[in-house]
Amino acid sequence: MRISIVFFMLLCFFSVTAFSSEATFFLKNGDRITGTLKNFEENHLVIANPSLGEAKILWETVAGVQSVNTFYFRLEKGNIVSAKPEGVVDGKQILVSSLSGRFEILREQIIMVGLTEDSVNPEYLRTQKELKETQEKLERATKIHYLWSGFLQASFSGTSGNTDSATFVGIAHVERKTEADKFTAHLEGRYGKSDNEVSAEEVFGYLRENVEITSRLYVYGRIESKWDRVKDIDIAMIAELGFGIHIIKEGEFQVFKDDKITLDFDLGATYSATDYSEGEDTNSAGMVARLIYDHVFANKWHINMSGQYIQDFEKPQNKENASQLDGYKLKFEFLLEIPLTDVLAFTCNLKDEYVNAPAPGNKRNDFYWLFGLKINL
Template identity: 20%
Template sequence: MLSRSLLCSLLLFTLVPASADTLWLKNGDRLTGTIKAFDGSKLVIYTSFGGELAVDWSSIATLESTRPLLVKQDEYYGEIAKSLDPAEDGYVTLVNGSQPRTVELSSVRQIVKPKPLLTDLSWSGTLDVALNYKDADSETEDHHVSLDTKSRHGRWRHNTTGKYNRELSNDVETEDNYQLGYALDHFIDDKWFWQGRFDYKRDNIQDLRRQRSLGSGPGYQFWDNELGSFSLASLANRSDYTYVHGEDRFHAVSLYWNYNRYLLGKRFELYSKGEVGKPLNNVADYSLDGEAGVRYKVTDWAWLNMRAERDLIKGAENKQLDETRYLLGFGVGW
């Protein structure tokens, strides 16, 4: 009898469905899964049968979630609801404490999972590749690879970047360079952090052969959630420039930015990152190293990529650098 009771209890336990978020649609259908994000037009829900699905917000009658979610009704302020309860068509109830609040779905601007300051180890990254071959009056072959990874554990965040560019024209190298970067962030609270950074660039073609920079300074994380992130860091740097003939060593101040934003149910991603610097002597007027682009997701992990890159050093006539690239390729993310 005991064995039979244990078996029945086990069967009942396995038959009870795991807690899941639920969408009730206006056409009478129902979707269950895990709500990932809502960006104002599309709600992304992960389902076991179809992966990530983007559902038109206007087609949702009401919804339910047993997990805490950050709900914004304007661009700047939000409420962390402990759960979402279904209500009549066109409404949802935000449960937070002893006084639940029912709001119109049309008033909701954004839904994301709240991100705590202290987290377990997480790792994400992107790898973009661009290849170009042209056979005309001159035979041109381009190779571009860009890697960007980010890991976080507790109050620490590690940022690693790498980039390689090579171009051949009639079997003659016209471009051959790479750059590596590492930044370590320590979060003081959920917004402010202190950053230490090292960057290295090597060019085998241009007069400016090497750039080395070591810096430190404060930064501010404006947001970081399922729909993107934006941060700025202001650093004091010690930089070394090595030219074909001579070198310069100087101090500088730099502003680093890192921005990305998902749109249309995370189908598109806009992003930009880079730095603008000002040397504290007369070696150069200013420097700029940045890129901006757009990614279109083909699958949950692969995309097409189009971006522009700019590398500029404005200074003395024999110590200038001005390069712009326009790239189209593919990439993967995790």
């Protein structure tokens, strides 16, 4: 019997606690919303409603509050009142306090409402926010998983253009990112056969370092290397140095809630050198302009698109009446990543490369498609 009574009392206690912040909020346009007050954030009431879910209501649009529960109200003069709100009469909020009894106050004189005294104390909220930001910065600076990230990817690739083949592609990628800089290392290998002959056998990789100068501007260096047996390239290297602009930084623009969108622009000078197994080696100077768009939809689907214009100032030898501006390339890349689990994702990668003055025997356009699985580290 005693156990039943205790259980009943506990049940009543938790029931009262669960509904201790339920209230009706009267809006200035005549509407009303009934729900559970969760928090007060940046001049907005955060309310949980069974039909609306969690919603934010601008405090300026609220005419008054009614509830059987006690809330904390911060007034414009800075004092805090603990009272039960009993609705609105002639534009005035009716409050009932254990100290002052029943009294009226203009709604405009109330600047915050919360569940606890600390929740309507701006100094306390600011201190808590600064403490949280400091703890996050400390974790990012000391814990390796905040600094380093990467992935392994295995894909099947089809090509059309200079070659028509089926190719296996393996990719390893790693990044280290801080508030001051970002380091990237990428390694990619391709191997394939067509009609029992090797159609693709190459290794490609690059290193890149970004250093932040201001919140918008950064400088970067990039070095790229390639070995290609099919094209008789013993080694090809491209060194790149330039600056970039964060056109859109993460958090500045969202299409959907929790979206992560960035848009960067690179402009750099390049120097390239290629050592062929047979034939004359080449080297030249040039420039590159690159636009990179990255979009993570609600921490799930991931889309990355990049476009490059690469200008080689060396006159093409295989084109009649060629000028120094004829040796250019256009590159476009599209990546779609669909998560399957926390670490495994399906990927679709499309690449297109246009060479205005290709080497003898090669076509101007190459198109690649890849479907594969990606393991996030």
